[in-house]
Amino acid sequence: xxxxxxxxxxxxxxxxxxxxxxxxxxxxxxxxxxxxxxxxxxxxxxxxxxxxxxxxxxxxxxxxxxxxxxxxxxxxxx
Numbered sequence: 001x002x003x004x005x006x007x008x009x010x011x012x013x014x015x016x017x018x019x020x021x022x023x024x025x026x027x028x029x030x031x032x033x034x035x036x037x038x039x040x041x042x043x044x045x046x047x048x049x050x051x052x053x054x055x056x057x058x059x060x061x062x063x064x065x066x067x068x069x070x071x072x073x074x075x076x077x078x
Contacts, residue, residue, distance in 0.1 A: 013021065048064055 051064075053061075
């Protein structure tokens with residue numbers, strides 16, 4: 001069963017080469033994956049930073065204190 005939405009999509013892509021469609025989908029997926037990884041890293045860093053300062057969970061403050069010097073030296077080296 002072909003719906004009007006599917007027909008519209010097929011007509012829009014009639015003149016595109018298969019290679020261009022595959023390349024566009026690949027680059028879009030790659031961008032989505034990289035953006036998700038960066039976003040997740042930022043969210044986890046913020047949560048760990050807040051929890052480390054609140055000392056809400058025992059041990060998180062210790063982990064943050066161990067990671068902090070590593071992060072600072074990598075920032076300075078750049």
